[in-house]
Amino acid sequence: MNPICRHCSKSKVNRPRGLCWSCYYTPGVKELFPSTSKYARRGVGNFTGSAPLPAAPTTAAPGSPEKLAVLEQRAKMKQAIFHPADARYEGDPRPLEFLKGHSAATAGMACVA
Numbered sequence: 094m095n096p097i098c099r100h101c102s103k104s105k106v107n108r109p110r111g112l113c114w115s116c117y118y119t120p121g122v123k124e125l126f127p128s129t130s131k132y133a134r135r136g137v138g139n140f141t142g143s144a145p146l147p148a149a150p151t152t153a154a155p156g157s158p159e160k161l162a163v164l165e166q167r168a169k170m171k172q173a174i175f176h177p178a179d180a181r182y183e184g185d186p187r188p189l190e191f192l193k194g195h196s197a198a199t200a201g202m203a204c205v206a
């Protein structure tokens with residue numbers, strides 16, 4: 094009852110889509126695995142891609158405690174876990190550039206960590 098991660102084949106599955114924690118939260122990996130498995134509906138992160146995007150991307154680096162907190166928050170809000178403009182690495186300007194371009198729409202709603 095402890096399937097192995099479909100991506101790295103090393104860690105136990107403890108995230109949806111048959112992925113381990115680190116693979117699931119590695120940008121791009123989750124997208125490789127459609128949420129067709131029964132693990133897609135387990136725990137927080139309990140939705141399959143139809144959820145609305147978060148109001149704003151986060152500057153928190155992948156894997157950081159801040160990022161995990163943001164992911165948790167999004168899951169609780171029934172939002173998509175990932176935002177396309179989320180930082181891909183520490184200091185990634187992507188979310189800030191996104192916010193610059195959308196400052197009117199996201200005013201007061203930013204969840205930049």
Ligand SMILES: [Zn+2]
Pocket residue numbers: 098099100101102103104112113114115116117
């Ligand atoms: Zn893995």
